[in-house]
Amino acid sequence: MIAPKKISITINGQVCEGEQGQTILEIARANNIYIPTLCYMKGLTPWGGCRLCIVEVEGNPKVVPSCATPAVDGTKITTHNDRLVALRKATLELLFSERNHICPICPYNKGDCGLQHQGLAHGITGIRYPYLYPALPVDVTGRYFGIDHNRCILCTRCIRTCDEIEGVHTLDVSSRGIKNQIVVDMNTTFGASDTCTQCGACVVSCPTGALFDKAAAFRGQWTSSVQILTTCTECPVGCGLKVHTKENRIVNVWGDPDSPVNTGHLCVKGRYQTWAEPRDRITTPLIKGQPATWDEALAAIKKAAKVKKAEKALLVAPRVTNETAAAIAGVAGKFGQTAMFVGANEAALCAEPSFTGDALRKLQDADAIIVLGAQPTRDNGVVASRIRVAVRKRGAKLLIFHARKSELDRHADVAANVVSLESKLWNKVKAALAGAQRPAIVYGPNAMTPIGVTVMERLIAIFEANTGGSEPLLIGLPVSANALAMSRAGIPAVEEVGPWLDAKPLKFLHIVVGDALDGGAGLLEEKYVPALLERIDCLVVQASYKSALTDKASVVLPATIWCEKTGTVTNLEGRELPLRPVVTVAGEARDDKAILESVYA
Ligand code: SF4
Ligand code: SF4
Ligand code: SF4
Ligand code: FES
Incomplete structure (x- = not known):
């Protein structure tokens, strides 16, 4: 890639370096020179509509919007003088007069509003124009x-x-x-x-x-x-x-x-x-639905856990921190069986966890994207937005193979049910992929079914034959938050909890739901699970939110939520990302890892 040409402009007498293609505003900001703005926002295409960022360019009798005007090497710019300030004030007054800016009843009053801020900064105390109301x-x-x-x-x-x-x-x-x-x-x-x-x-x-x-x-x-x-x-x-x-x-x-x-x-x-929905938080241990102290709850669990190892099981939601995952792996030997429960077809995706470095950035840069057996709009919204932007803004081809329709289908060149692929469709697929230089395959749990694997192999063969040998970028997209890292820590994934519970007669089951937003209620929707849970002598549920599952538990242990936790998670790119406590822990809730260690270590 050719490096952009360096240019130099003078702003208010200060020599400022920049690159060809940068706007006057961008060079000014990079050199710590302030120009007021309203419609400009970093990262968006400039619009040049509000006219607050106007500047004078020497030799040009008109003022120009600095956010939308490319800087020209050697030009001299003035950002502040009486004329510019008067024009900006007039613009602001027109904006205030046009609608009903009644600040005292606005949630952005006193500090958060860009218009109010500019009004104050420009000393506007009254409007010369009639209000339109x-x-x-x-x-x-x-x-x-x-x-x-x-x-x-x-x-x-x-x-x-x-x-x-x-x-x-x-x-x-x-x-x-x-x-x-x-x-x-x-x-x-x-x-x-x-x-x-x-x-x-x-x-x-x-x-x-x-x-x-x-x-x-x-x-x-x-x-x-x-x-x-x-x-x-x-x-x-x-x-x-x-x-x-x-x-x-x-x-x-x-x-x-x-x-x-x-x-x-x-x-x-x-x-x-995670925060703008009402939820019933569990803030104290419960024994048979009644509040108890931690000592009482731990004593009750330890007593109930005095059964044969084969009669005890530990079941975990695939969303705990890496540190909790390590603790689970550490205590797994005390249970007859330990597993994390994942969605349909997700276990195979976790069995050989694969991470794709810098996947999100590369995805937006792809010129052909195949979504196979994944539902990014439902499960991974930011991935869906990257795909849509690549298609709509950069002209990438989009091919979707899934059994279910989704919002992404309307952006696709080919959207087909993965189980009914016909030969004429494959010709369409080949045509859409012809010449792709930066192809990407985003594959989710349903790509792991036999038909999914067949489609994946065929697609890779098409890439090899049709795209000049470009290797597609492969992005595995599980639904569960930290399942890949938990699998890597040695916790096996189970998709059908019913048969797993029924494999051995259990007397003691500890379920770590953590801060799953449904409080673990989804588990009860699985076939046989409600009935099988009834047969267990002691059901311990470690959760943050009340649910039909916590209602069934012999003992409930209150767990911290995302904004109270310290630790790390590993994302699909393999990045180890930090969790920092944002608020203090609610009530007597404790960290998942600390709870497990206090019971079993
Ligand atoms: S003021 Fe807010 S709602 Fe109106 S155009 Fe700007 S961003 Fe949109
Ligand atoms: S991590 Fe996933 S769920 Fe959270 S904001 Fe990003 S895309 Fe959405
Ligand atoms: S999708 Fe909806 S919420 Fe998101 S930016 Fe567009 S209008 Fe706003
Ligand atoms: S910031 Fe609105 S025109 Fe430049």
């Missing part, structure tokens, strides 16, 4: 966020974020002139949208209180909150989180922009589902 709607039908059009300045950051980062283009602008308004799909609501993934990236991008998070509203400014970096443990992508807290409670969760995994983007699970 439009009566615009407020849409609060979305589960996690809403939009108040009265506070919208039409900067289009949300539209560009949705289009360029989440890759769905749910949002756009309707109408003309003063009637311009942000619309969802073809003018529906967030609640009725069939394209919005609820990732919330548009809300983070909004510089005003127009788009707002419901759970975060009026919990205090995010600008003055404590921000702690940790890792999402809801799937094996392992996105970096920036968690905002105030007075020991979470006020919002954003993506960590510096995370090499997700570069600031999250899916609905990491962004909202």
Whole structure:
């Protein structure tokens, strides 16, 4: 690759180095020169709409938007003088007059609003233009966020974020002139949208209180909150989180922009589902449903565990930390059988754990992507967004082979049921893959079925024959959060818990559910499991949230949740990612590893 040519411009008398292709704003920022902005957002295509970033270029009588103007070698730029400040003030006054910016009743009041900040910074105390007082709607039908059009300045950051980062283009602008308004799909609501993934990236991008998070509203400014970096443990992508807290409670969760995994983007699970949903937390040990002390609970378990080793089993959710996984491997010898429970066809994916270095970045760069037996939209939202962006923005081909339809299908060149592949379809596949230079295969649990393996082999053969021998990038995509690393630690995976429980007559079963959001209730949906659990003398459930499973337990041990934990998880790229405590531990909950060691070590 040819290195971009170096250029030099002078900004306010200061010589600034940059590269050809950079905008005036980018070079100014790299040289610590401040230019006010509103519609600009790093990482998005510049729009040049708000005109707050205007500058003068020597020799040009007009002002230009620095965010959308490429810097030209040798030019002289002025960012601040009386004319520029007067123009910016007029722009801001027009923005304030156009809609209903009633700051005292806005969740972004006093510090979080870009428009308010610029108004104060420019000394605006009154408006010279008449207020229009439009009566615009407020849409609060979305589960996690809403939009108040009265506070919208039409900067289009949300539209560009949705289009360029989440890759769905749910949002756009309707109408003309003063009637311009942000619309969802073809003018529906967030609640009725069939394209919005609820990732919330548009809300983070909004510089005003127009788009707002419901759970975060009026919990205090995010600008003055404590921000702690940790890792999402809801799937094996392992996105970096920036968690905002105030007075020991979470006020919002954003993506960590510096995370090499997700570069600031999250899916609905990491962004909202872990904290913005009501859940019944278990904060004290329970014996037969009644609160007990830790000493009482541990004594009861130790007494019940005095049965033959063959009559005892340990079953674990595939989402514990690496440190807990090591502790489980350490105590496994005390049980007749130990396993982690995974989804259908996932055990084979875990049997030979394979990690793909830098998978997320490479995926977005791929020019042909095959999704085989995986459901990234449902299970790994950030992977789905990378795929959509590669297809919609970079023209990558997308081929999907799965037994179930998904939202990604509408972006695909070929979407086929993996069990009914016909020969004419294979010709279509060959045509779509012809000439691909950077192909990628994203394979999930259902690629491990006999038909899945056959399709995978055939695809690899097509790549070898059709793509000039380019080796496809192979990305294994389990559903379970830390299953690959747990498998590597020596914990075997089991898909059908019923037969596993029935293999030997059990008297004692300890289930580590940890902070699974369903409290382990999903286990009861498996065939035979509810009846088999009834036959066990002592069922110990280690969980964070109440569920139908904890209701069945003889002893319940309260476990910490993602934002209280210390430790590491390993993502699908093989990165060891840190978990940091964000808030103090609720009640008497304890770390999964500490609990296991206090009972069995
Ligand atoms: S939540 Fe995500 S998908 Fe929905 S409109 Fe916002 S950016 Fe687009
Ligand atoms: S909703 Fe927010 S981000 Fe979107 S155009 Fe309006 S002010 Fe900008
Ligand atoms: S993609 Fe996975 S790791 Fe990332 S936010 Fe969503 S659930 Fe969490
Ligand atoms: S920030 Fe440049 S025009 Fe809006």
